[in-house]
Amino acid sequence: MAALRGQQNTLYIPSSVEQEMSEYMFHSLPQEACGIVLGEAAAGGIRISRFQPIRNVAPDPLHHFQLEQAEWIRCIFQEPTLIGVFHSHPRTEPLPSLEDIHALPTFAGLLNVYLIGSPVHPSDSTSHNKMNLHAYEIESATHTPDEVNEGSKHTLQPLQLRMT
Ligand SMILES: [Zn+2]
Incomplete structure (x- = not known):
């Protein structure tokens, strides 16, 4: 996955995969939904191939x-095209919350892509069909050897999302 670094300006996502994510998100309400995405390098970016829901076991x-x-562990070891988290x-x-940013070290090094989805009309329970999806690239910056022990800093850079 490290080989992808520096060439992932656009994230291509098949509309069928976006639809699966959206349906899973609405199905999981009122809870947060989560899962992983599989994909590979493509011309000018990354192409998502599949979404796989994973149970949300957060206490809240x-x-x-x-x-x-x-x-999650199974995916790390058995899914060679594991590329992102949703x-x-x-x-x-x-938009990434402060907590999301603080949790980035969990995924950095394993994943390149960070996806967050929201219902377009959160208060309107009848429009269970549209998702607002944002895509980010997980970037890790370790500045000098002296800073390694303090942990590297991770940031999320917006990716252009293109439905295919
Ligand atoms: Zn979040």
Whole structure:
């Protein structure tokens, strides 16, 4: 996955995969939904191939997400095209929260792509069909050898999302 670094300006996602994510997100309400995405390098970016839901085992799943560990570990070792993580913000915009940023070291080094989805109309329970999806690239910056022990800093850089 490290080989992808520096060439992933656009994230291509098949509309069928986006639809699966969206349906899973609405199905999981009022809880946050989460899962992983598989994909590979493509011309000018990354192409998502599949979404796989993973159970949210956070103690407070209404406001947090935590991937069920056994399934997450299995994906790390058995899914060679594991490329990103998805979770939903049922009641807020699909923007990274402070908590999301603090949890990045869990995924950095394993994943390149960070996806957040939100219902377009959170308060309107009848429009269970539209998701606002944001895509980010997980970037790790370790500045000097002296800083290694303090841990590297991780940031999320917006990726252009293109439905295919
Ligand atoms: Zn979040």
